[in-house]
Amino acid sequence: MGRNSMKNIAAMGSVFLLGAAVLSNAAQASGDVIKPPSRNWSFQGVFGTFDRGSLQRGFQVYNGVCAGCHSLRLVAYRNLMDIGFTEDQVTKIAAEKEVKDGPNDEGEMFDRPARPSDRFVKPFPNENAARAANNGAFPPDLSLMVKARKDGANYLHALMTGYKEPPAGEKVPEGMAYNEYFPGKQIAMPSPLSEDGVEYTDKTKATVAQMASDVTTFLAWAAEPELEARKRLGVKVLLFLLVLTGLLYAVKRRIWADVH
């Protein structure tokens, strides 16, 4: 290959890189989404575990507020025992909801109270009903939401506490709310949390920020209930590798001891 063609290839390469850089900058600028502030979560880090109190309060918020519009189809009532509710409590929580079951001996469908083995009951029978009740917008299932969004826990907290008056000149149509953290800044979900919106059984003061952080912790657990086991295993594996390294080093010294 001649010198010139090498030069050409190099030049083409730099043009390409420059183009890519410009494009990715443009993409970031056009997104124009505000990065959610970072918060401290009990479940982050290598040794992170879910704060049990926060999880249970978070369930209270979920059940009292979010469950009116959103489903949580991957979680069953009995899973709540994993976050510290007793069997009796779970049976009572489930029995407050109704599920359609059947057909019975007469071939008819019937309603019965939910059981611990049932998945969380969804608020609307189907997507159309959900849209009809929400100005045409569909409240998405929240089971995996913390994983589905970038920087999920921080994003959810910011979203729930980020409702504001729109700046002068910005038009927000009927049925929409202004929220800087939502892509496009206009969201069809009305601000879900309000001061003292739930009465916590453990007497924690139910501020909007407190409820946002509890319900986010609860949804992080819903999205990854095995997080604690995964982290415990990770720590064990690291310890094992550390010991193995020591052993291998000792063996290596033994084997090479005679070679000078």
Ligand code: HEC
């Ligand atoms: C009155 C009904 C209603 C309630 C109550 C409600 N939501 Fe929503 N939610 C919606 C709707 C509708 C959307 C879809 C918004 C859109 O696409 O503009 C939504 C969207 C969301 C999203 C997705 C945002 C995204 O990035 O796509 C999250 C997360 C969310 N809700 C969390 C919650 C939580 C947590 C609660 C309880 C504290 C809650 N919602 C209570 C109606 C509701």
